Amino acid sequence: DVKVTQSSRYLVKRTGEKVFLECVQDMDHENMFWYRQDPGLGLRLIYFSYDVKMKEKGDIPEGYSVSREKKERFSLILESASTNQTSMYLCASSLWFRRVSEAFFGQGTRLTVV
Amino acid sequence: GQQVMQIPQYQHVQEGEDFTTYCNSSTTLSNIQWYKQRPGGHPVFLIQLVKSGEVKKQKRLTFQFGEAKKNSSLHITATQTTDVGTYFCAGANAGGTSYGKLTFGQGTILTVHP
Numbered sequence: 001d002v003k004v005t006q007s008s009r010y011l012v013k014r015t016g017e018k019v020f021l022e023c024v025q026d027m028d029h030e031n032m033f034w035y036r037q038d039p040g041l042g043l044r045l046i047y048f049s050y051d052v053k054m055k056e057k058g059d060i061p062e063g064y065s066v067s068r069e070k071k072e073r074f075s076l077i078l079e080s081a082s083t084n085q086t087s088m089y090l091c092a093s094s095l096w097f098r099r100v101s102e103a104f105f106g107q108g109t110r111l112t113v114v
Numbered sequence: 115g116q117q118v119m120q121i122p123q124y125q126h127v128q129e130g131e132d133f134t135t136y137c138n139s140s141t142t143l144s145n146i147q148w149y150k151q152r153p154g155g156h157p158v159f160l161i162q163l164v165k166s167g168e169v170k171k172q173k174r175l176t177f178q179f180g181e182a183k184k185n186s187s188l189h190i191t192a193t194q195t196t197d198v199g200t201y202f203c204a205g206a207n208a209g210g211t212s213y214g215k216l217t218f219g220q221g222t223i224l225t226v227h228p
Contacts, residue, residue: 042218043204045215
Protein backbone atom coordinates (compact mmCIF):
# COMPACT_ATOMS: atom_id res chain seq x y z
CA ASP A 1 0.00 0.00 0.00
CA VAL A 2 1.19 3.46 -0.88
CA LYS A 3 1.66 5.60 2.14
CA VAL A 4 1.86 9.38 2.18
CA THR A 5 2.58 10.71 5.63
CA GLN A 6 2.30 14.30 6.75
CA SER A 7 4.26 15.26 9.83
CA SER A 8 1.41 16.85 11.78
CA ARG A 9 -2.35 16.46 11.81
CA TYR A 10 -2.96 19.76 13.61
CA LEU A 11 -0.70 22.77 13.93
CA VAL A 12 -1.15 26.17 15.59
CA LYS A 13 1.36 28.89 14.74
CA ARG A 14 1.68 32.60 15.37
CA THR A 15 1.57 35.30 12.73
CA GLY A 16 5.02 35.96 11.33
CA GLU A 17 6.45 32.54 12.22
CA LYS A 18 8.25 30.43 9.66
CA VAL A 19 6.32 27.18 9.31
CA PHE A 20 7.48 23.87 7.86
CA LEU A 21 5.04 21.20 6.72
CA GLU A 22 6.66 17.88 5.92
CA CYS A 23 5.46 15.11 3.67
CA VAL A 24 7.01 11.70 3.05
CA GLN A 25 5.95 9.02 0.56
CA ASP A 26 7.23 5.46 0.52
CA MET A 27 6.51 4.36 -3.05
CA ASP A 28 9.32 5.98 -5.01
CA HIS A 29 6.91 8.34 -6.79
CA GLU A 30 8.35 11.03 -9.02
CA ASN A 31 5.55 13.55 -8.53
CA MET A 32 4.64 15.26 -5.31
CA PHE A 33 2.08 17.99 -4.74
CA TRP A 34 0.99 20.45 -2.09
CA TYR A 35 -2.64 21.55 -2.13
CA ARG A 36 -4.66 23.68 0.22
CA GLN A 37 -8.31 22.95 0.80
CA ASP A 38 -10.78 25.65 1.77
CA PRO A 39 -14.60 25.38 1.87
CA GLY A 40 -16.11 26.18 -1.52
CA LEU A 41 -12.72 26.47 -3.22
CA GLY A 42 -11.82 22.82 -3.61
CA LEU A 43 -8.19 21.76 -3.76
CA ARG A 44 -5.91 24.50 -5.00
CA LEU A 45 -2.41 23.61 -6.11
CA ILE A 46 0.35 25.50 -4.32
CA TYR A 47 3.44 23.78 -5.70
CA PHE A 48 4.27 20.70 -7.66
CA SER A 49 7.54 18.78 -7.91
CA TYR A 50 8.28 16.26 -10.65
CA ASP A 51 11.79 15.30 -9.55
CA VAL A 52 14.36 15.96 -6.86
CA LYS A 53 15.14 19.67 -6.72
CA MET A 54 12.60 20.33 -9.52
CA LYS A 55 9.51 22.36 -8.75
CA GLU A 56 6.78 24.21 -10.53
CA LYS A 57 4.45 26.87 -9.20
CA GLY A 58 0.82 25.99 -8.90
CA ASP A 59 -2.13 28.34 -8.83
CA ILE A 60 -1.48 29.99 -5.46
CA PRO A 61 2.28 29.97 -4.70
CA GLU A 62 2.45 33.42 -3.08
CA GLY A 63 3.68 33.27 0.49
CA TYR A 64 4.92 29.69 0.11
CA SER A 65 8.08 27.93 -0.95
CA VAL A 66 8.98 24.27 -1.23
CA SER A 67 11.97 22.02 -0.92
CA ARG A 68 12.62 18.59 -2.37
CA GLU A 69 16.13 17.43 -1.54
CA LYS A 70 15.24 13.74 -1.54
CA LYS A 71 12.79 11.89 -3.74
CA GLU A 72 10.60 10.73 -0.88
CA ARG A 73 10.29 14.04 0.95
CA PHE A 74 8.53 17.26 -0.07
CA SER A 75 8.41 20.18 2.33
CA LEU A 76 6.11 23.19 2.22
CA ILE A 77 7.43 26.35 3.84
CA LEU A 78 5.39 29.34 4.92
CA GLU A 79 8.02 32.05 5.03
CA SER A 80 6.05 34.33 7.35
CA ALA A 81 2.73 32.83 8.38
CA SER A 82 -0.35 34.99 8.09
CA THR A 83 -3.93 34.43 9.25
CA ASN A 84 -5.14 33.99 5.66
CA GLN A 85 -2.96 30.89 5.46
CA THR A 86 -5.15 29.14 8.02
CA SER A 87 -6.33 26.13 6.06
CA MET A 88 -6.16 22.38 5.52
CA TYR A 89 -2.97 21.42 3.67
CA LEU A 90 -2.86 18.20 1.72
CA CYS A 91 0.21 16.53 0.30
CA ALA A 92 -0.07 14.01 -2.53
CA SER A 93 2.22 11.89 -4.66
CA SER A 94 1.86 10.07 -7.95
CA LEU A 95 3.89 7.86 -10.20
CA TRP A 96 5.06 9.41 -13.46
CA PHE A 97 5.99 7.03 -16.25
CA ARG A 98 5.23 9.31 -19.17
CA ARG A 99 1.55 9.19 -18.33
CA VAL A 100 -0.68 10.66 -15.68
CA SER A 101 -1.49 8.33 -12.82
CA GLU A 102 -3.61 8.49 -9.68
CA ALA A 103 -2.60 10.68 -6.79
CA PHE A 104 -2.32 9.33 -3.25
CA PHE A 105 -3.02 11.80 -0.49
CA GLY A 106 -1.76 12.20 3.04
CA GLN A 107 -4.17 12.64 5.92
CA GLY A 108 -3.83 16.42 5.83
CA THR A 109 -2.49 19.08 8.20
CA ARG A 110 -4.96 21.54 9.61
CA LEU A 111 -2.96 24.71 10.18
CA THR A 112 -4.28 27.56 12.29
CA VAL A 113 -2.38 30.84 12.28
CA VAL A 114 -3.24 33.11 15.20
CA GLY B 115 -3.67 28.71 -16.58
CA GLN B 116 -5.93 25.73 -16.71
CA GLN B 117 -9.21 26.02 -14.86
CA VAL B 118 -11.50 23.20 -13.87
CA MET B 119 -15.02 24.14 -12.83
CA GLN B 120 -17.35 21.75 -11.08
CA ILE B 121 -21.09 22.03 -10.43
CA PRO B 122 -23.14 21.90 -8.38
CA GLN B 123 -21.30 22.92 -5.22
CA TYR B 124 -23.86 21.16 -3.00
CA GLN B 125 -26.42 18.44 -3.63
CA HIS B 126 -28.91 17.11 -1.10
CA VAL B 127 -30.79 13.96 -2.08
CA GLN B 128 -33.08 11.44 -0.49
CA GLU B 129 -31.68 7.94 -0.27
CA GLY B 130 -32.56 6.12 -3.47
CA GLU B 131 -32.47 9.22 -5.68
CA ASP B 132 -29.89 9.68 -8.41
CA PHE B 133 -27.05 12.20 -8.29
CA THR B 134 -24.89 13.82 -10.97
CA THR B 135 -21.92 16.17 -10.78
CA TYR B 136 -20.39 17.93 -13.78
CA CYS B 137 -16.87 19.04 -14.51
CA ASN B 138 -15.76 21.52 -17.20
CA SER B 139 -12.25 22.51 -18.18
CA SER B 140 -11.13 25.70 -19.91
CA THR B 141 -8.57 23.66 -21.88
CA THR B 142 -8.41 20.25 -23.50
CA LEU B 143 -7.43 17.57 -21.04
CA SER B 144 -5.21 14.56 -21.54
CA ASN B 145 -7.23 12.72 -18.92
CA ILE B 146 -9.66 13.27 -16.09
CA GLN B 147 -9.69 11.66 -12.69
CA TRP B 148 -12.39 11.45 -10.04
CA TYR B 149 -11.85 11.35 -6.29
CA LYS B 150 -14.09 10.92 -3.26
CA GLN B 151 -13.42 12.52 0.11
CA ARG B 152 -15.41 11.22 3.05
CA PRO B 153 -16.15 13.70 5.87
CA GLY B 154 -12.98 14.12 7.92
CA GLY B 155 -10.93 12.12 5.43
CA HIS B 156 -8.63 12.74 2.53
CA PRO B 157 -9.40 12.41 -1.21
CA VAL B 158 -9.29 8.85 -2.51
CA PHE B 159 -8.94 7.99 -6.18
CA LEU B 160 -11.98 6.49 -7.88
CA ILE B 161 -11.20 6.30 -11.59
CA GLN B 162 -9.33 7.79 -14.54
CA LEU B 163 -10.73 8.42 -18.02
CA VAL B 164 -8.39 8.91 -20.94
CA LYS B 165 -10.22 8.46 -24.24
CA SER B 166 -12.59 10.89 -25.91
CA GLY B 167 -16.21 9.82 -25.24
CA GLU B 168 -15.13 7.18 -22.75
CA VAL B 169 -17.71 5.76 -20.34
CA LYS B 170 -16.78 3.64 -17.34
CA LYS B 171 -18.92 2.07 -14.65
CA GLN B 172 -18.21 1.03 -11.08
CA LYS B 173 -21.32 -0.62 -9.65
CA ARG B 174 -23.78 2.30 -9.23
CA LEU B 175 -21.28 4.93 -10.43
CA THR B 176 -21.04 5.94 -14.10
CA PHE B 177 -18.23 8.19 -15.34
CA GLN B 178 -18.17 9.93 -18.72
CA PHE B 179 -15.49 11.89 -20.56
CA GLY B 180 -16.71 14.30 -23.22
CA GLU B 181 -15.98 13.99 -26.91
CA ALA B 182 -13.90 17.16 -26.87
CA LYS B 183 -12.10 16.05 -23.70
CA LYS B 184 -13.09 19.26 -21.93
CA ASN B 185 -15.90 17.99 -19.74
CA SER B 186 -16.83 15.02 -17.62
CA SER B 187 -19.60 13.78 -15.38
CA LEU B 188 -20.12 11.38 -12.50
CA HIS B 189 -23.57 9.85 -12.06
CA ILE B 190 -24.64 7.80 -9.04
CA THR B 191 -27.75 5.68 -9.38
CA ALA B 192 -29.94 5.07 -6.33
CA THR B 193 -27.78 6.85 -3.77
CA GLN B 194 -27.04 5.27 -0.41
CA THR B 195 -25.94 6.89 2.85
CA THR B 196 -22.46 5.49 2.22
CA ASP B 197 -22.18 7.78 -0.83
CA VAL B 198 -21.99 10.85 1.41
CA GLY B 199 -18.89 12.95 0.83
CA THR B 200 -17.25 15.40 -1.53
CA TYR B 201 -16.61 14.35 -5.12
CA PHE B 202 -13.76 16.01 -6.98
CA CYS B 203 -12.73 15.89 -10.58
CA ALA B 204 -9.10 16.53 -11.50
CA GLY B 205 -7.66 17.15 -14.93
CA ALA B 206 -4.23 17.07 -16.50
CA ASN B 207 -3.39 19.30 -19.47
CA ALA B 208 -3.06 17.78 -22.89
CA GLY B 209 0.33 18.25 -24.52
CA GLY B 210 3.25 20.17 -23.11
CA THR B 211 5.44 18.82 -20.37
CA SER B 212 3.13 19.02 -17.41
CA TYR B 213 4.60 15.81 -15.97
CA GLY B 214 1.22 14.85 -14.59
CA LYS B 215 0.25 18.07 -12.83
CA LEU B 216 -3.36 17.75 -11.65
CA THR B 217 -5.81 20.64 -11.36
CA PHE B 218 -8.83 19.94 -9.18
CA GLY B 219 -12.34 21.26 -9.41
CA GLN B 220 -14.10 22.85 -6.45
CA GLY B 221 -15.86 19.63 -5.56
CA THR B 222 -19.52 18.70 -5.06
CA ILE B 223 -20.64 18.00 -1.50
CA LEU B 224 -23.23 15.23 -1.50
CA THR B 225 -25.60 14.77 1.41
CA VAL B 226 -27.92 11.77 1.44
CA HIS B 227 -30.97 11.82 3.71
CA PRO B 228 -32.16 8.38 4.85
